Every structure is written in C-alpha cells, then in structure tokens.
Amino acid sequence: MGVPDGMRAGDADRQAVADKLRASLDEGRLDLHEYDERLQQAYAAKTYGDLDRLLADLPGTVPTERAQVVPVQPAQPPEVVPDATRRWLAETWDGYFGVVAVCVAIWAVIGIMVGDIMYFWPGWVAGPWGAVLLVTTVNGLVTGEPQKWAAKQARKKAAKIEKRARKQGEREREASEGAD
Template sequence: MLAGMDGRDGMRAADADREVVADRLRVALGEGRLDLHEYDERVQRAYAARTYAELDALLTDLPPVTPAEQSALRPAGAPAEPTVDGPAPLARDHVRRWLAEVWLPYVRVVAIVVAIWGVTSLLSQQLLYFWPGWVAGPWGAVLVLRTVGGLAGGEPRRQAIERERRRERKRAKRERRRELRATEPEDPEPSA
C-alpha cells in the first residue's frame, strides 16, 4: 500500500486536482487558518504544481474537510438538503462568460457594418452588394475554430482561474495596504 502512495506522489496532477487544492485553500482562508499572504503564496504554488506530492505538501498542516453530507453542523442560511446542482452551474457560468468575451466584439462589429450597408442601400434606393459578408464570414469562421478549440482545451476554466488569481491578488494588496495604514504612526501636529 505504501508503495502505491509513493507512486501516486510522483504522478502528474491534472487541472482538476489543482482546482480542488485551491478550493481547499480558499476554505482554509475563510476559516482563518491561513492569512492572505500565505493563501496567495500557496494558491500560486498549487497552480504551478506538477505532481500530487507538490499538491499534498500545500495541505499537510491543514485539517481534512468533512463533507457537508457527513457533518452534523450546517452553516447558517445553508439549505437543509444538499442541492443537486453542485459545481456545474459555476462551470456553465465560466463557459458563458468566456463565450461572451469571444463572440460579443464580433456581434457588435457585424451589427455596425450591416447597419452601414442597410443605410447606404436605403440612401441609394437600391439593394447594394452585401459586402458585410466579407467581414462576418472569415472572422466568424476563425471564431468558430477558436470556440471549438477553446472549449476542448478548457480555456473558459483557465480564464476563470486566472481571473480568480487576479481578484485574490487585489484583495491581498488591499489587505496589506490596510495593515500598513493601521501600523503607521500618526504624524504629530506641528507646534506653533
């Protein structure tokens, strides 16, 4: 059994494994077990980890989490029964947001060029050649390829992870500023 654990330690971790560790670290931060600086450092190491051993090392000094289904305690305001949806809605939100970031500029530009074509057709009182197709067609084909490749490669999740990292860095920076302001001695009033 011990040999199996050693073999596991050297195995390469997946993005899902890194995300589980990052979630556990987030819980530890919320519980007050980690300060913001240590949390930020560990999350960065979690996303850079290559093996299970590197990930496990980030959690060794934290107690294991008891799943909510097995815990006798329930947070205030939490539903009495576990929800069916779990993390799937969050993943769908990441995909929707990523798709919007990819496709909204295209939709806006195509709407503008079609409007320009429509106005010029009206002003000339004849149906002009539909030149917006030259804008919409090739760009749309590139976006279809990018969408398929991005969804297959997990791009929405990577962007969500990076967005969360930036958010956590900003929070940590604000917290450090607050701590510095709290420790700065107040300037005495100059005497007249």
C-alpha cells in the first residue's frame, strides 16, 4: 500500500532518498550538478510527494502515483537522531559565546588588577555581534537554512568518503601493479 503524497516525511525518509540519489550518481544516471540540486531538494522536502518527484525519472523506482518512498524507521532512537536545526544553531552561535566569555574574563581580570569596576566594554563585542547573529538566525529559520546546511554537510561527508575510497582503490591498484 502506497503512502499518500501529502503525508509528512521524516529525516530517515529524506536520508533514504539521498542514498538512492547517491546510488544514481554512482551509476552515472545523474551528473554532479543534478545530484547536488536533488540532494538539496531532498533535505528540504516536506512530504512524501516531494521526495517521490526526485526519484520519478530514475530506473528501479516506481512512478510517483504509486509512491515508492515508504516510511523508514530510524536506525537510532528519535532522541539520538541528529536534529538539523539544533546542529545548525550550535554551529551558527558556536564562536560567539566563547569570544564573549574571553572578553568578560579579560575585563574581570583587569578590574581585579586595577581594584576598580571599569566601564563594561565587552558589551560592545557582545551586543552588535549578538544582534547580527539573532537576525541571521531568525532569517535562516524562516528560509529553511538548517535543511540546506544539513544537505551541504551530507555532501561534504559523501565527498570525503568518496575521496577516501578513491585513494584506497589507487593504493590497492598500485600494490597489485607492484606485485606483477
């Protein structure tokens, strides 16, 4: 039984489509540009219909009207499955808190050394930077930036794995040529 096109897809479903797209890239059915576009669309997809359309023209998949994408059970418990929004927010705000903490620590040490409470200059670092990050965060959440970021991270990881496999293949080929 097919899944209705309008039903909401989950992260595991998006990953399953990303895996199928990767296989199609490896088979030469998609070029790198098409793969990149479809991968971004896969991670931004909201429904099974959105995911189905990404695979409709690829062999080995069922036409969209028969909804080839079926719900996938996550391999990990839901609380362990990485959340793209949470990870994106952590990366976006990562440096801010460390830099502000260092500035406040320097201000405090100087205040202790001088023996007087000075003007709180770290506010000039924290305030404007925090305001820019806040606007960036709100804008990013509205435009779906976490999903785009997750897709980019997945592409980087896939490229890294592919590069490692290619190097391993070259080493094995050199070793076999050296043995001949």
